[in-house]
Amino acid sequence: MELNDYGRIFRRRWRLIAVSTLIGLLLAALVTGLSGRTYEAEANLFIRADSDSSSSFENSQFVLQRVKSYPELVYSPQVLTPVLQELDSALTLTELRDRVGASNPAETVFVDVTATAPTPEEAATLANLVAENLRDVIRQLEGGDTARNAAVEAFVTVPAVAPASATSPNTALNLAMGLLAGLSLGLIAALLLGSGYRRIRGDGDLPRSVDVEVLGSVAGGVTTRGGLSQETALQYRELMTALLTRRGGQLPKLLMVTAVGRPNETSNAFSHQFASFIGDSGARTCLLDATTPGTPSGDPGSGGSAREIGFTDVLVGDATLNDVVSVSDAGVHQLPIGTSTERISHSRAARQGASILKEIDDAFDVTLVRTSYDSHPLTTWTVAPVAEATLVLVSHGTASADVEDALRELRAIGVEPLGMVVVGGPRRSGGRTRGRAHLVVRTPGRA
Secondary structure (H helix, E strand, O other): OOHHHHHHHHHHHHHHHHHHHHHHHHHHHHHHHOOOOOEEEEEEEEEEEEEEOOHHHHHHHHHHHHHHHHHHHHHHHHHHHHHHHHHHHOOOOHHHHHEEEOOOOOOOEEEEEEEEEOHHHHHHHHHHHHHHHHHHHHHEEEEEEEEOEEEEEEEEEEEOOOOOOOOOOOOOHHHHHHHHHHHHHHHHHHHHHHOOOEEEEOOOHHOOOOOOOOOEEEEOOEEOOEEEEHHHHHHHHHHHHHHHHHHOEEEEOOOEEEEOOOOHHHHHHHOOOOHHHHHOOOOOOEEOOOOOOOOOOOOOOOOOOOOOOOOOHHHHHOOOOOHHHEEOOOOOEEOOOOHHHHHHHHHHHHHHHHHHHHHHHHHHEEEEEEEEEOOOOOHHHHHHHHOEEEEEEEOEEEHHHHHHHHHHHHHOOOOOOOEEEOOOOOOOOOOEEOOOOOOOOOOOOOO
């Protein structure tokens, strides 16, 4: 993916990223609030050597060498056992070692003693006791002799005081880490969802491999009287405008419509509604929906009515087009798939169906045929050679991989779709007034 692909994914998944970041902050705040507070106090010791047999320079060098080993004495039993006795604490020697520490700043004769405790006062008391006992132990160990070594003296120069604030938990650091962790997880989740399973909701969702334009989107919606809602009529008008623009202002004589993705209410109604809209524009329109199976002859409940016979009955010679074409309440001529589908094979439909489609094409300004790869007997393979243009209906939320596969199959049989239509998405407004948007279009053979 390129940089703009990442930007598009992050913009689309901004809610996921924001929620993940907020959860990270809340968890960090919760952990910080539940964590026990710890206070740290520090006492400072000054180390000095005093020998009449050595110069001041020699004494200072001696102390600089010796002071480096003194911080380790803070963990010794000689230092900590008296502290436990003075505190009269239930802590063990090991637990007390975990609460104290000491260090020697580089090139100095200071020893910094630190102690941690649940309260400021306890931390200060513990640091002072440890520093005083460390002082006494150093004095005992470094008594020296006047012949070879200088005597070492330790002084508590800066006693520990109760700290004003806790050293842990670090609220600012914890919140920053929580924010960073939540943001990182949100970005990773957005990338996994966006790149691995992208769903089509508009033109901006198409991967670069799909070079077919989205001509429009139809959310669907009808009034209580069954007519198109104002918003839906406007969407069909926008689709019609895009179709005419791509066709140089002229509608195709035979328009094939095929669908991708899980069918929804809007995709099922699209063919009839769009055929009605084209008819409202002044073009004599016929609709043939090959995806709706016909009722077999003699089936209970069929009644053998003339409205059930259709294309397949013409194909086998049991009827003529005049017998099977009917006009709906919306003024659209309709041609059912017929009752003889079981008597016709795909190969026969491919051989003889084109001539009937040509006859229908000659009788109407626009013939809209809806097919699929598994519709019987008219499949996409059968209609494609005689269709002037093809529209691909993409159900809102369809995986981009499914769209890529469908386009690949169409191109394999020599069909380059005119465009795609996203159907069944959320409505953009709440308008439900009856809408009739008329366009006057040019059709072949009409003035």
